[in-house]
Amino acid sequence: MISIAHISDIHLSPLPPVSLPELFSKRITGFANWKLNRNKNMQTDTLSNLVKHIKQKNPDLITITGDLVNLSTNKEFGQAANWIKALGSSKKICAIAGNHDAYIAGSLEKFEQAMGNYIKGEMIEKAPYPFVRRINNVAIINCNSAVPTLPFFASGKFDEAQAKRLAISLELTKKAGYFRIVTIHHPPFEEEANKVKKGLRGAKLFRDVIEESGAELILHGHTHRSTVNSIKGLASDISGSEVPVIGVTSASAHSLSEKGPARYNLFSIEKIGKKFSCTMREYGYQRIGEDITMRLRMTLY
Numbered sequence: 001m002i003s004i005a006h007i008s009d010i011h012l013s014p015l016p017p018v019s020l021p022e023l024f025s026k027r028i029t030g031f032a033n034w035k036l037n038r039n040k041n042m043q044t045d046t047l048s049n050l051v052k053h054i055k056q057k058n059p060d061l062i063t064i065t066g067d068l069v070n071l072s073t074n075k076e077f078g079q080a081a082n083w084i085k086a087l088g089s090s091k092k093i094c095a096i097a098g099n100h101d102a103y104i105a106g107s108l109e110k111f112e113q114a115m116g117n118y119i120k121g122e123m124i125e126k127a128p129y130p131f132v133r134r135i136n137n138v139a140i141i142n143c144n145s146a147v148p149t150l151p152f153f154a155s156g157k158f159d160e161a162q163a164k165r166l167a168i169s170l171e172l173t174k175k176a177g178y179f180r181i182v183t184i185h186h187p188p189f190e191e192e193a194n195k196v197k198k199g200l201r202g203a204k205l206f207r208d209v210i211e212e213s214g215a216e217l218i219l220h221g222h223t224h225r226s227t228v229n230s231i232k233g234l235a236s237d238i239s240g241s242e243v244p245v246i247g248v249t250s251a252s253a254h255s256l257s258e259k260g261p262a263r264y265n266l267f268s269i270e271k272i273g274k275k276f277s278c279t280m281r282e283y284g285y286q287r288i289g290e291d292i293t294m295r296l297r298m299t300l301y
Contacts, residue, residue: 008221066098
């Protein structure tokens with residue numbers, strides 16, 4: 001039995017001091033949004049307690065689908081590096097970037113440098129994405145959709161080069177008998193992907209790869225909502241031509257957050273003979289009270 005914990009949209013707080021020169025960019029709109037809105041929704045204690053709960057479950061791997069920071073400043077990247085090191089070893093944690101980690105030009109490279117081995121794995125053609133983490137008979141294939149955008153935009157991008165490498169990664173891990181989990185920050189299903197300001201350019205490329213090469217599970221962040229959707233896969237896979245696409249709320253969101261309080265998903269994966277089973281349990285806060293409870297149990301396979 002392998003257990004995988006999924007958290008997303010950390011949005012670490014408190015926000016470190018931001019210099020005036022740093023605000024001469026898209027950051028000015030993000031800074032205003034933080035002061036007026038986001039800092040009220042993102043709570044340090046909420047995140048800390050959720051992390052404690054995850055550690056008590058002792059998952060084999062924690063996957064983080066982006067937005068560790070808010071404005072992509074150097075101080076924030078240092079803060080994020082310290083936070084993820086405190087969370088655990090890079091052998092048991094992998095992360096990808098979100099749009100807030102690639103807020104302006106050059107930010108993604110600084111984020112990757114700060115994350116070090118937490119954002120690395122096996123690669124195709126020495127390209128950084130997707131990178132693959134293998135643990136027992138589970139393969140986590142981590143894609144990147146984070147790109148800098150104009151003010152008031154939070155969209156992502158998935159291009160043809162990455163699509164080709166994703167296809168290769170999926171086919172190789174399928175032949176080797178792995179349960180394949182694909183992670184990406186921006187959701188790839190049409191309802192969200194087609195949104196102009198917050199969607200995913202190249203989402204059809206992503207969906208085409210999944211339909212042609214298959215996958216068992218797709219995990220994303222970005223929406224700050226707990227959601228269960230699906231996209232087309234291979235009829236011959238255990239997914240039965242519909243691959244589950246699972247989103248999770250922000251790991252810092254307080255109990256009165258409009259999009260839902262902080263939660264995480266825990267996937268238990270087991271191979272019995274030639275078939276896999278996969279159960280998802282959602283843990284998190286309720287609207288009332290301060291306890292973290294199991295809110296949902298779902299058998300995916």
